[in-house]
Amino acid sequence: MEDTALMASIxxxxxxxxxxxxxxxxxxxxxxxxxxxAAKEKIKLANESLIEAHHAQTGLLSQEARGEKVEVSMLLIHAQDHLMNAITFRDLAQEMIELYERIQGE
Structure with missing residues (x-):
């Protein structure tokens, strides 16, 4: 993958x-x-963004699976860290919304 395509994925x-x-x-x-x-609608938007992030990641993983070397850089590691944090944050946000919903329903 050329540098500009790699940078675009990152x-x-x-x-x-x-x-x-x-x-x-x-x-x-x-x-x-x-x-x-409204909170649930924001989670839907978050999920759409997460799908786009996964598409970028999948492109890199597919390249590696084809035997094409992906240069590991601090920027790539940083990007992966952002993705993992986003997934965790989304999961916790869903739980918090459910808790607020229960509390407010009582």
């Missing part, structure tokens, strides 16, 4: 992972205010 991972985390944070804030349905 930046895709970072941008879409960051968008996922931002949408999740907004979802938590909405749930805290009692806006559960």
């Amino acid at each position: 930046m895709g991972l970072i941008v879409h992972s960051g968008n996922t985390k931002s949408e999740c944070m907004e979802a938590i804030q909405l749930a805290k205010k009692g806006q559960i349905e």
Whole structure:
């Protein structure tokens, strides 16, 4: 993979992972205010961003599986870290929204 394509994949991972985390944070804030349905909509948007991040990651993994070397750099490691944090943050946001929903329903 040429450097520009690799950089585009890495930046895709970072941008879409960051968008996922931002949408999740907004979802938590909405749930805290009692806006559960709006919070769930934000989680849907977060999931869409997460899918885009996974597409970028899958491209890199497919290249490696074809035997094409992917240069591991600090930027690539940083991008993977963003993705893993976004997944964890999304999972926790979903749990928090469910808790707020239960608390507000009582």
